[in-house]
Amino acid sequence: MLAYVVWQSGDIGRAWTESQTLNRKQADALEDVGEGVERKRRTLRAELAETGRAAQVASVVELERQIAATEADLQRLKGSAAGSLEMMLAKAALDIDAIGKEQARLLKVAYLEQKLKGLERALGAAQNYEAAIKVAADGARRAEERIRENRFASEQKMQKLLRSWNAAKLSCQRATDAVAAFDRSWFAKTLDRLPLQHRRASLVDRRDRECAAERDIGQAYAKAQSAVKMWEQMRAGAMRQPERAKAWIDNDLPGVAPAITGAIANQERLARQTLTAWKEWVWTKYKVGAILKAALAALLLIIAVPYLVRLFCWFVLAPIAMRRPSIRIHVPEDRAIAIAPAAQSATSVAVRLAQGEELLVRQDYLQTSSYAGAKDTKWVLDCRKPITSFATGLAFLTRIRGDGEATTISATRDGLAEVTILTLPDGACCVLQPRALAAVTQPISRPLRITRHWRLGSLNAWLTLQLRYLVFHGPARLVLKGGRGVRVEPVEQGRVFGQDQLVGFSADLAYSVTRTETFWPYFFGRQQLLKDRVLAGKGVLIVEEAPFTARRGEVRRGLEGMIDAGMKVFGM
Numbered sequence: 001m002l003a004y005v006v007w008q009s010g011d012i013g014r015a016w017t018e019s020q021t022l023n024r025k026q027a028d029a030l031e032d033v034g035e036g037v038e039r040k041r042r043t044l045r046a047e048l049a050e051t052g053r054a055a056q057v058a059s060v061v062e063l064e065r066q067i068a069a070t071e072a073d074l075q076r077l078k079g080s081a082a083g084s085l086e087m088m089l090a091k092a093a094l095d096i097d098a099i100g101k102e103q104a105r106l107l108k109v110a111y112l113e114q115k116l117k118g119l120e121r122a123l124g125a126a127q128n129y130e131a132a133i134k135v136a137a138d139g140a141r142r143a144e145e146r147i148r149e150n151r152f153a154s155e156q157k158m159q160k161l162l163r164s165w166n167a168a169k170l171s172c173q174r175a176t177d178a179v180a181a182f183d184r185s186w187f188a189k190t191l192d193r194l195p196l197q198h199r200r201a202s203l204v205d206r207r208d209r210e211c212a213a214e215r216d217i218g219q220a221y222a223k224a225q226s227a228v229k230m231w232e233q234m235r236a237g238a239m240r241q242p243e244r245a246k247a248w249i250d251n252d253l254p255g256v257a258p259a260i261t262g263a264i265a266n267q268e269r270l271a272r273q274t275l276t277a278w279k280e281w282v283w284t285k286y287k288v289g290a291i292l293k294a295a296l297a298a299l300l301l302i303i304a305v306p307y308l309v310r311l312f313c314w315f316v317l318a319p320i321a322m323r324r325p326s327i328r329i330h331v332p333e334d335r336a337i338a339i340a341p342a343a344q345s346a347t348s349v350a351v352r353l354a355q356g357e358e359l360l361v362r363q364d365y366l367q368t369s370s371y372a373g374a375k376d377t378k379w380v381l382d383c384r385k386p387i388t389s390f391a392t393g394l395a396f397l398t399r400i401r402g403d404g405e406a407t408t409i410s411a412t413r414d415g416l417a418e419v420t421i422l423t424l425p426d427g428a429c430c431v432l433q434p435r436a437l438a439a440v441t442q443p444i445s446r447p448l449r450i451t452r453h454w455r456l457g458s459l460n461a462w463l464t465l466q467l468r469y470l471v472f473h474g475p476a477r478l479v480l481k482g483g484r485g486v487r488v489e490p491v492e493q494g495r496v497f498g499q500d501q502l503v504g505f506s507a508d509l510a511y512s513v514t515r516t517e518t519f520w521p522y523f524f525g526r527q528q529l530l531k532d533r534v535l536a537g538k539g540v541l542i543v544e545e546a547p548f549t550a551r552r553g554e555v556r557r558g559l560e561g562m563i564d565a566g567m568k569v570f571g572m
Contacts (some may be wrong), residue, residue: 033099033100033103036100036104037100037103037104037107040104040107041107044107044108044111047111048111048114048115048118051115051118051119052118052122055118055119055122056122058122058126059126060123060126060127063119063122063123063126064123066119067116067119067120067123070112070115070116070119071116073112074109074112074113074116077105077108077109077112078109080105151228151232154224154227154228155228157224158221158224158225158227158228161217161220161221161224162221164217165214165217165218165220165221168210168213168214168217168218169214169218171210171213171214172207172210172211172213172214174210175203175206175207175209175210175211176207176211178203178206178207179200179203179204179207182200182203183200306525307523310522310523310529311523313529314515314519314522314523314529317529318515318529318530319515321459321460321463321513321530322512322513322514322515324458324459324460324512325458325460325512326460326510326511326512326535327455327458327460327461327469327510327511327512328508328509328510328511329431329453329469329471329507329508329511331429331451331471331473331507337425337426337427337428337474338428338506338538338539339422339423339424339425339428339430339506339539339540340423340540341488341489341490341540342420342421342422342423342480342486342488342540343420343421344420344485344487345418345419345420345480345482345485345486345487345545346418346419346420346485347410347411347417347418347419348367348408348409348410348419349408349409349410349419349420349421349479350406350407350408350409351406351407351408351409351421351439351441351477351479352404352405352406352407353373353400353401353402353403353404353405353406353407353441354403354404355403356403356443356444356445357401357441357442357443357444358399358400358401358441358442358443358444359399359400359401359407359439359440359441360378360381360397360398360399360439360440360441360442361397361398361400361407361409361438361439361440361479362393362394362397362398362438362439363396363397363398364411364412364413364414365409365410365411365412365419365438365439365479365481366398366407366409366412367408367409367410367412368407368408369398369400369405369407369408370400370402370405370406370407372402372405373400373401373402373405373407374400374401374402375398375399375400375401376398376399377396377397377398377399378397378398378399379395379396379397380394380395380397381394381395381397381434381437381440381448381450382447382448382450384450385450385452388434388470389434392433392434392435392437393435394434394437401444409438409439409479411438411481414483416483416484416546417481417482417483417484418481418482418484418485418486418545419438419479419480419481419486420479420480420485420486420488421477421478421479421480422477422478422479422480422488422542423474423477423478424472424473424474424475424476424477424478425474425475426474426475427474428473428474428506429471429472429473429474429506429507430471430472430504430505430506430507430539430540430542431469431470431471431472431504431505431506431507431511432470432471432472432478432503432504432542433470433502433503433504434470436480436481436482436486436503436504436542436544437478437479437480437481438479438480438481439478439479440476440477440478440479441476441477441479442475442476442477443475446475448472448473448476449472449473450470450471450472450473451470451471451473452468452469452470452471453468453469453470453471454467454468454469455467455468455469460511460512460513463513463530464499464513464532465499471507472504480503480542482503482544482545482546482547483544483545483546483547484545484546485544485545485546486503486542486543486544486545487542487543487544487545488540488541488542489540489541489543490538490539490540490541491505491506491509491534491535491537491538491539491540491541493535494533494534494535495533495534495535495541496514496517496531496532496533497531497532497533497541497543498528498531498532498547499528499530499531499532500544500547501543501544501545501547502532502542502543502544503542503543503544504542505534505539505540505541505542506537506538506539506540506541507539508537508538508539509534509535509537509539509541510534510535510537511532511533511534512532512533512535513530513531513532513533514530514531514532514533515529515530515531516528516529516530516531517531
């Protein structure tokens with residue numbers, strides 16, 4: 001208990017920390033001394049190598065002067081050595097400055113000793129070189145006189161042969177020209193079969209003799225010329241001086257003293273022992289092992305929680321949601337007239353007005369119109385729902401009237417949008433999101449009627465984030481738009497689709513959510529858990545082919561994402 005109280009007071013902990021810090025500082029200081037000694041050793045090695053190169057060409061007098069200066073410096077350094085007792089106390093007290101100075105002195109002494117050995121060897125080689133120079137000079141003078149006489153005789157002979165060779169070449173050329181002249185003469189062309197033919201044979205014989213003599217003299221001249229070159233080479237060899245012997249020593253110097261290395265290792269060992277003891281105390285005091293285990297368990301739990309949640313949603317929540325009642329939009333006044341599937345969407349469609357009809361079209365979807373038709377502006381699609389009309393862009397519509405007038409509907413600003421025409425007979429109705437409406441054709445006397453239906457108590461409505469549903473009642477022709485097209489297909493046995501693809505469906509269908517088709521894509525985060533479905537009816541489903549086309553393939557976030565979510569909640 002007393003030891004614990006003293007420890008908590010800070011004395012033992014502070015002394016422990018100070019001891020470890022002191023050991024670490026002493027080890028670092030000794031390492032600095034060792035690094036300084038190593039840098040000095042590399043510098044002195046370079047100086048020793050440079051001194052060796054200069055000593056190879058220095059004279060005897062210069063080498064003797066350098067030897068005397070080196071011996072004086074060596075004696076001075078050896079005399080400045082500290083006493084053995086003083087050095088022992090410095091090592092025991094770890095006097096870093098004293099140890100560094102002593103190591104520098106010992107390294108300088110080793111450098112001067114190596115330099116002195118090298119200079120003495122270079123002096124011996126220089127003295128031998130001067131003696132060899134004298135002997136070689138006497139022999140060279142005698143050899144030069146003998147070679148000069150022989151070279152002069154060879155040059156005289158070469159000049160004589162050159163003159164003879166030139167005369168022989170001239171004779172050979174003349175004999176050759178005589179043969180050629182005879183061959184071109186009248187005798188050679190007309191009388192070559194007469195007894196006078198022996199004249200050409202004599203000319204050829206003379207040519208052969210003269211040219212053979214010219215070749216012999218040329219070979220003799222080449223031999224005389226080779227002899228002159230040989231005497232010149234012998235003269236150059238006789239005058240060559242002997243080379244000076246390369247005499248020096250190894251440039252290596254001793255490294256860091258083993259005493260410093262041992263002291264560094266000892267201080268590092270003491271520091272590690274202090275640090276190890278401190279770490280063991282902290283590990284036990286604060287139960288680090290248990291904390292690490294808890295942290296590891298928490299990390300594993302954090303990693304596993306998303307996957308556990310997905311398993312729970314797949315096997316528990318999704319089946320519960322699928323068993324909840326579907327959303328059904330009951331419209332008592334309508335007679336559930338079937339809606340025929342629309343034609344395949346295209347980049348443009350033509351709308352021709354029947355008698356008593358008018359066309360309401362968005363400004364950016366009006367491509368061409370009849371010149372004779374009456375045109376004006378309708379402020380909103382439905383005066384009873386102005387907020388919905390403005391929020392979905394169904395405001396400031398162009399109204400066109402005129403029996404038989406034709407108008408072309410096409411996206412003028414969205415290059416990937418396509419349109420199609422959905423016909424709602426009288427008594428038919430469908431749930432539709434107004435954002436997909438590009439134009440409406442309606443009777444002038446009976447405008448398009450839009451009713452709203454809330455489903456606040458339906459779990460499927462909350463899961464799809466659509467609490468209000470807008471129902472469009474016929475008779476009317478709706479021009480629908482969508483990214484890369486709109487598809488209107490019969491439901492038959494039921495259809496499953498993504499939530500963002502939904503544009504609308506027949507009002508008599510059952511609308512709900514279902515679990516996505518495959519487990520593993522959802523488990524690894526590649527697919528959402530729930531998709532929409534419609535079933536239990538003979539109506540049609542209206543979906544957009546590529547709902548993200550206008551958004552560059554990304555779901556909008558931030559304020560834009562909040563606005564999109566709000567519009568979806570209100571069925572827009």
